[in-house]
Structure formats: C-alpha cells, structure tokens
Amino acid sequence: MSKIINDPVHGFLSFPEKEVLTIVNHPWFQRLRNIMQMGVAHFVYPGAVHTRFLHSLGACHLMGKALEELQEKGFGITTQDSTDARLAILLHDIGHGPFSHALEHSLLEGIGHEQVSSVIIDRINQQHNGMLDGAMKIFGSQHPKRFLHQLVSSQLDVDRLDYLSRDSFYSGVSEGVIGYDRILKMLTIRNNELAVEEKGIYSVEKFIIARHIMYWQVYLHKTVLGAELLLVNILRRAKELSMRGVQLPATPALSYFLNNTISLEQLKQDPGVIDRFCRLDDSDIVTAIKTWMDAEDPVLARLCYMHRNRSLYKVVLDHEREDELYDQKLAVARREIGCTEEELHYFVFRGTTSNSTYNAVDSRIMIAMKDGSLRNIAEMKDSLVNEHIAHKVTKRYLCFWQPKS
Structure with missing residues (x-):
C-alpha cells in the first residue's frame, strides 16, 4: 500500500515500497519524530524545530529521484537496488540520540551515531528476516555498486542535499538554499563511482559554498x-x-x-x-x-x-x-x-x-568532463572551491558564565 506525505520542503513524498513503509512504521524510526534535527539551534533560529524523522523522509525522497535519473541514463538500477538504497538512507540517522549532534558522545561516551545506527539496523534486520541485507551492504560500503554508498555517504550525498535545503528553510537562512534538483539531474556514474556532469559544476560549487556558510552562520554560530x-x-x-x-x-x-x-x-x-x-x-x-x-x-x-x-x-x-x-x-x-x-x-x-567544508583528498566530488576525463572539482580552472574552502578551519573559543547586569 503506497503512502504519500506532504513535506514543506519537497512537496509530496511518495513511498510505494512495503519495505520502506515497514521501516517508517517501526517504533524505533517513529522515535525520530521527537528528536530535533538541529539540536538547540532554535535558541538562535526559533523556526529550526524540525525533526530527524522529517529529514530522513526527505533524504529517502531525494534518493529515489537520484536513482530515477541514473536509471533513465542507462546505468542499470534495479528495483531491488532502489529499494535497498532508499532503506539505507532512510535509516542513516536512526542512531541519533536526544538533540542530535549536541549530545553525541554524552550518553554513549566515544560511540558515534553511525555506530549506533549500524547496531540498530542489524537488530531490525533480524526482526524482519533479512529484509535489510542489501541496505546494510550499501550502508557499510560492501555493495558491488559503490556509487549507491556514495549517494548515502559522501561529500555529495542526498543526506547533505536534504539537510541543507531543510535547515535553510526552517532557520530562514537563505544563504543555505541550493539547487538540489539540478544537481540530481547532473549525476552520472564513471568507473562505478558517482560523478557530476560538467554542466552541473556551478550548482555543485554553490552547494559547497552554501554548506560553508551554513556551518559558520548556523551550525557553529x-x-x-x-x-x-x-x-x-x-x-x-x-x-x-x-x-x-x-x-x-x-x-x-x-x-x-x-x-x-x-x-x-x-x-x-x-x-x-x-x-x-x-x-x-x-x-x-x-x-x-x-x-x-x-x-x-x-x-x-x-x-x-x-x-x-x-x-x-x-x-x-x-x-x-x-x-x-x-x-x-x-x-x-x-x-x-x-x-x-x-x-x-x-x-x-x-x-x-572546526569545520572542513570540502576535503579535496578524501571522497572527492568528481566532475565528468565532456572529453571523457574525470577531474576533482577543487582542481578545476577558476573553481570557487579553492584552497581556502578546502582548508579545515579551526577556531578557539572561550566559554563563560556571565551574570546578568
């Protein structure tokens, strides 16, 4: 039975797969309704009270759109691939604790939400007789189609495409607005790796710059x-x-x-x-x-x-x-x-x-040139993704209680 959900950011989200609906209805996934996506950012941006639940649905929606584009371009995306990838991105944040990143490592010292997510996904998979086997391979980068993992976790994944759009919308910070539709249209596959067609380079540059601004203006305000x-x-x-x-x-x-x-x-x-x-x-x-x-x-x-x-x-x-x-x-x-x-x-x-907007060495965003070559976006001539953007920025802070005057 297909389900349609009205999302303020992406419009109508469609969930036709019974496996996806099974996860959406699982109590451990429903718990994400009560976890704020942006932690305590509402102290500064009062509208930023959206949840991990809605973000996960949005990311699942964008995964579907990305796979539709790749399928239309003849890259052999099967129905099972699509279901597994949508399940993987749907579950990517299920290990978040209260207030998301704000309390990471506070309740479980030294254990990140990705590790918790892996354990939870394994438990749900056992409950449903291996329904998540394919999703777990994608989540753990063990699937033969490596680009499926990159759509879940990389420097240009659907997780980032959704949270930048969503966090910008709810916080009211317009600098975070990105052209995610065009980026999805420009996706391609080279050597089993995710890449972006050359004509999509400016949209990717804007995405990277928007992420840089959102971190310093919002997330690390x-x-x-x-x-x-x-x-x-x-x-x-x-x-x-x-x-x-x-x-x-x-x-x-x-x-x-x-x-x-x-x-x-x-x-x-x-x-x-x-x-x-x-x-x-x-x-x-x-x-x-x-x-x-x-x-x-x-x-x-x-x-x-x-x-x-x-x-x-x-x-x-x-x-x-x-x-x-x-x-x-x-x-x-x-x-x-x-x-x-x-x-x-x-x-x-x-x-x-600290924050590193773009890592020019690890998990690079590759541009598929018209001549057939692949180039790191940071190495493109006149690219906005220069050394300053690619460089990790670290700031020292002094934090203190101050009596009210």
Whole structure:
C-alpha cells in the first residue's frame, strides 16, 4: 500500500515500497519524530524545530529521484537496488540520540551515531528476516555498486542535499538554499563511482559554498555553540553525580545511561542497551532539566536554570588576549557563584571548534568532463572551491558564565 506525505520542503513524498513503509512504521524510526534535527539551534533560529524523522523522509525522497535519473541514463538500477538504497538512507540517522549532534558522545561516551545506527539496523534486520541485507551492504560500503554508498555517504550525498535545503528553510537562512534538483539531474556514474556532469559544476560549487556558510552562520554560530556546550555540561554533571550514588529523578532509560558507562562491545552484544537507547528522545532530557532545576546540587541546578531561561554561556571566538580574558572570567565566576575550584570548569572553559567544508583528498566530488576525463572539482580552472574552502578551519573559543547586569 503506497503512502504519500506532504513535506514543506519537497512537496509530496511518495513511498510505494512495503519495505520502506515497514521501516517508517517501526517504533524505533517513529522515535525520530521527537528528536530535533538541529539540536538547540532554535535558541538562535526559533523556526529550526524540525525533526530527524522529517529529514530522513526527505533524504529517502531525494534518493529515489537520484536513482530515477541514473536509471533513465542507462546505468542499470534495479528495483531491488532502489529499494535497498532508499532503506539505507532512510535509516542513516536512526542512531541519533536526544538533540542530535549536541549530545553525541554524552550518553554513549566515544560511540558515534553511525555506530549506533549500524547496531540498530542489524537488530531490525533480524526482526524482519533479512529484509535489510542489501541496505546494510550499501550502508557499510560492501555493495558491488559503490556509487549507491556514495549517494548515502559522501561529500555529495542526498543526506547533505536534504539537510541543507531543510535547515535553510526552517532557520530562514537563505544563504543555505541550493539547487538540489539540478544537481540530481547532473549525476552520472564513471568507473562505478558517482560523478557530476560538467554542466552541473556551478550548482555543485554553490552547494559547497552554501554548506560553508551554513556551518559558520548556523551550525557553529557562537550562541548555538554555547547552548550545545551548556547541554553537554548538564548531562556531564548529572552523570558525575549519578556515578557518585546521587539519585536524580529521570526517566528509566535516561537513568540507565546516567548510571552506566557503555562500551561499543556491550552496545553490540547486549540487546537491552539498544532497547533502552531507543526509548530516549528530546523529551527525556527536557523533562529532566526542568526537574533538576530544583536539584540539591547547586552546580546542576544553576546549569539547568540557565538552559530553561536561555541564560546561556557567552562565547568568544579567537580572542587576541584569551589568557587574560580567561583569568578575568574565572575570577568573576569564583566570586559570584561560590562553587569549588574543581567545579569552576562548568562555568569557565576553553576549547576548539572546526569545520572542513570540502576535503579535496578524501571522497572527492568528481566532475565528468565532456572529453571523457574525470577531474576533482577543487582542481578545476577558476573553481570557487579553492584552497581556502578546502582548508579545515579551526577556531578557539572561550566559554563563560556571565551574570546578568
């Protein structure tokens, strides 16, 4: 039974495959309805409250369009290939925890959402008698048609095409608007690898520039960064207290992860870990923070109050006199907050944030020239994808609590 969903970004999304609908209706996929795509970006861009669920549906839709184009060009995309690839991209974010990237590694230390996704996909595959065998091969880059994996995960995959379009739409940042339709039209295959026809180069350049702008204007905006770090510190403090034996009110699933340190091997071997993880979403964290505002621990209570009342950390990037400013803010926190020296790092701390818009060496975007040759887009004459764009940018930040005047 086919299903049509109305999406504000792409219009009507069609899901004719029973396998895809089986996944969409799975409780672990439905959980993504309650996980914000952009974490805490709504503190700066109030409209950015869309979900991983909608993004995953949109990416699945774009995968279908990409495969239709390649099939029309005679690249032998079978019905099974299409179903498997759509399943793979549909499930690519199923391992995200609450608030997406903001809390990655907070509840499962050292374990990324991609690893969690692999374990969850394997579990669902067992539940459905191997229905995801092909999708798992694509997801793990083991499928003989390598370009299918590149459509799921590369520097020009349908995941990025959807999230740039979607995040730009909901945040209202027009600089992120890309011509994804034209990029999909220009896709081709050379030597079993994904490439873009030469006449699509300008659309790809705009895509890369738009991604660069979105990262520094939205995803790594200093206030968004401050809100994310505050959320991370709340969970860090809660876990620190829980591991000391302090009983904090929380949902059963959240309590489990606050009181246990999980290894990757345990994640893979113990079914109960994934069962508990898949009960977590943003509401567990929001409810806990509202409750912990009244915690006996003054550090946790203050951090939660700051989050609930948008009294966020102040963030300064690449300050010329960072050491001097750090000492000043440390003195203020020491005087005003009254916490111990060991607890001051929750209110004044330093770190780095970085982004690489385009990696000119790894997983390159290849342009299929009219003369039959293949060229890295960064090596094209007069390309906008120059050394500055391809270079990884790292910025130091100073993050601190500041009393209201």
